[in-house]
Amino acid sequence: MNKRITLKIAKIKDEIKDIKTFSFKYKLNAKPGQFIMLTDFEGGEKPFSISDCTKDEFSITIKKIGEFTSRLFQKDVGDLVSIRGAFGSSFFISNGKVLLVGGGYAVPTFYFFSKILLESGANITLINGARTKDELLFVEKFGKLGINLINTTDDGTFGEKGTSVDIARKLLVSKLQQNQLVSKPQLGDNSRFHPATAGWKRENVDKFDFIYASGPEMMMKALQGVIGEIEYEFLFERYMKCAIGICGSCTVDPLGIRLCVEGPVLPKKIVEQLTEFGKYHRDASGKRILY
C-alpha cells in the first residue's frame, strides 16, 4: 500500500536557475525511474521523479514551471510537505554497456539510476544535454560518479555542440556505418594490423547493450529514430491525478496502459506500439493536446 506520509524538507539545493533539489530524511525504498506524488495541501498534487535515493534519504529535483512548483520554490528547510509513493515501473538494471540519454529536468533521475547501474557493474555512457551552459544539470555530480559523461549544449557553450540526440546519433549510427563502409583503420586503433576485422572490432567497442532515455518527448522520439535494433527504455510523462491506476488520466493510446502503474518507464516493445508517442498527450480534462 502506498500510504501518504508528511515530511519535513531536510535540504534544499539550488542547482541552476529555476531548478532546485529537495531532500527528505525518509526510507522511501524507491527504484530508479519511479516517481512520487507531492502536495502541500494548498492546491495541487504533482508527480516528480526521484533523483536520488539512499537507505534513509531521498531527493527530487524540480523545475519551476507553474503555480504549484512556484509555490514549492517559496518553501524553506523544515517546512512540511506530504508525499505518496514511490509509484510506477522502474528501469531495467543492466550490467552491460549502456547509454543514457537525458535532457532538461528529466536528467537528474539518471543520477539515482547511474548509482544503481554502477553497483551492478554496468559500463555507463551518459549524454547530459541542455540548450545552453546555464541550463545543464548535475554536471559536477555526474562527473564524480566516474562514468563516461558527455555534456552537450545545443549552442555549444559547454561540452559538445549539439542536442543529446545529435550526440547519440554520432555514437550509434555514424560510427557504425562509417566502420562498416570504411575498413581502413584509424590512427591509434589497435586493430590496424588486421584491416579485415577492423570494422567488426570497432563496431563491438561502440555497441551498447541497452539505451535509456529521460527527457522531452520529442527528444525521445528523435532518439528512437537512431537507436536501430538495440533494446531501450524511455521514461514518459503524462498528466497524473490519482497515481494509483483508477482515474485513467495517464493512459496512453492505443494500449490503454497507465503510465502511473505500467509506466512511467516503458520498454521498447511497448513504445513501438504507441500511436500517441511524439504526437499528442492529454491535459487535466483529458483533452488531446498536440505536441
Add this chain to the structure above:
Amino acid sequence: MHNRLKTKFLGFEVRSPLVLPAGIMDMSFSALSISTENGAGIVTSKSLTLEPRTGHKGPVVAEFEGGFLNCMGLCNPGIVDGLAEINEFKERSDTPVIVSVFATNVNDFLKLTEFVNTSKGDFLELNLSCPNVFDEFGIPLAASKDEVHKIIKAVKKISELPVIAKLSPNVYDIVSIAKAAESAGADALCMINTVGPGMLIDTKMVKPVLFNKLGGLSGPCIKPIALKLIYQTYSDVNIPIIGMGGVKCGEDAIEMMMAGASIVGVGTAIYYRGIEVFNKINNEIIEFMDENGYENLQEIPKLEKLLM
C-alpha cells in the same frame, strides 16, 4: 469468455455481467479498451459535460483502511471530445458502452442527449448524483424525486438510447426516488454513486487531505450500504439495476445479484486487484456457480423481500 457468464441487459446480450463504472479508467478510447480486454462486459464513459472540465486541484484521492475518498471534480474533455473517444472505441470493439453525462438542469441534459444521440454509444446514463461538486452545484439532483422525475421525463422524450438513472446513496428514501425515475421512463437504474461525502485530515499539517476537503467514498467500506439500497429498491421497481459499490471479488458480485442487481459494476477494486480484476471476478463467479450448483447467472436467486 465463458458462456455461463452471458447475460441480457436491456436487450443486449453481454458476455460478462461486469461493468466498468463511470469515472474509472475511462478518459480515453484506449482506457475503455483495456477493461474490455480484461473481461468487462459493458463499459461506461467518464461523466461528460457540455464544456471540458479540468476537475479539482489535487490531492483528488485519499486512501484509508476501508476504501477511498475521491473528489475528481468531474474532469472530462467535454461532450464533443468525449464522444469522439467513445466512437473510436466502438470502431475497435463491439462491447456495449454506457455514455454517462452530467448536468445541473433540464436544458443542459437535453443538449447532452442530442449529442449522445449522434454517437455510437449504446446507453445514456444520467449522473444525477455526483457528491464532489457541492461547492459549485449544491445538493445532487438525485436527492429530489421531483427533479429526478422532471429530468428523466424530458430526456426520455428525445433520447434514442435507453436511459439509465445513476442514483445517490445519500438519501433517506431511495425507493421513492427510484420509483420517480421509473415512472418518468428510466429504462434502468445504476446504484450506487459514491457515499458521503467524507473527509480525512493530515494531522501533521492540520489540513484536509483532499484539496476539495470533501470526497465521495468508494471501495469495500460502501458495499453494505450499496447492498441495502439495492435490496430496498429491487422489489419496488420493474426495471433492471446495475449494482455497484465496493465489489472486489466474485462473492461480492453474487451478493449484489442476490440483492437485486442484474449486472454489477467494479471500479475501485481495480486498485486492489489490478486491471485484471474483471477476469478474476468472472472466474470467481464461475467457481461460485460450480460450488453451489448454479448452471448460469439466471439461476442465482434474489433475496426474499422482508420488511425493513
